[in-house]
Amino acid sequence: MPLLLLDLDNTLLDRAGAFRSWAQNFLSEIGAPADDLDWLLSVDADGLTDRWDVADAIRERYGLRTPSIELVDAQHEGMAHYTRLDPLIACALRIAGDAGWVPVVVCNGTVRQEDTKIRRTGLDRYVADWVISEEVGVSKPNPRIFALAAQRARMHLRGAWVVGDGPEADIGGAAAVGLPSVWLHRGRRWVDRRFAPTRVVDGLIPAVAAVLAG
Incomplete structure (x- = not known):
């Protein structure tokens, strides 16, 4: 065998689909423009970018005070939720x-x-x-x-x-x-x-x- x-x-x-779904929901929650989805997908680079770096990029772009670790956890939990x-x-x-x-x-x-x-x-x-x-x-x-x-x-x-x-x-x-x-x-x-x-x-x-x- x-x-x-x-x-x-x-x-x-389908990792790409799960990240897209999470990203759309996250951007909606923080009130970001829907067009920013393309930016967030490019930052993620199909999963090649470390999640801490994605978190830092999000904090910088939107001026969030949310700790990076919480954004990293949000990515993990969101991806798990949308993965089938x-x-x-x-x-x-x-x-x-x-x-x-x-x-x-x-x-x-x-x-x-x-x-x-x-x-x-x-x-x-x-x-x-x-x-x-x-x-x-x-x-x-x-x-x-x-x-x-x-x-x-x-x-x-x-x-x-x-x-x-x-x-x-x-x-x-x-x-x-x-x-x-x-x-x-x-x-x-x-x-x-x-x-x-x-x-x-x-x-x-x-x-x-x-x-x-x-």
Whole structure:
């Protein structure tokens, strides 16, 4: 049974949609113009910006006296509130499992994602296990995190595939460890010349189909 190593945000869960929903609600609460949504999305940079930096940018733009830590907590709680597991994603994971694949989440970020995302959404019922960078002390694209995921699942990396939307973290990580990969393009073009995904698709469901066919 081969491993299916899966990214979390914007692969299994719609992180971008959850942040947008939180941002719209937050801006409305503080009385900011609706047009400021584009600014806040650009600051967030699709999750690449540290939440403390997002909080500081918000405080500075709107002259808020709210402590940064409260704004960071607001982001965490808001994201958790708006994050849902798409039933079609759950179905795709079940199909992969029935076909003999072992889904394991490999993600960067804090350990609180286990409670706020993986368990809260019910994703834990559809994956064999998960490895979070803060917990294990190493982040994608370091090949060691994929090896740790295999150890946790008590399996070999041989025959595994990596699926994710991150060019560097997911596809670069797969290339570094010598594994085939599927990139979720989300409307982007592949531009990195150092490595390339084995397959390019627009979502997890076609990604699972590509792995099963590959």
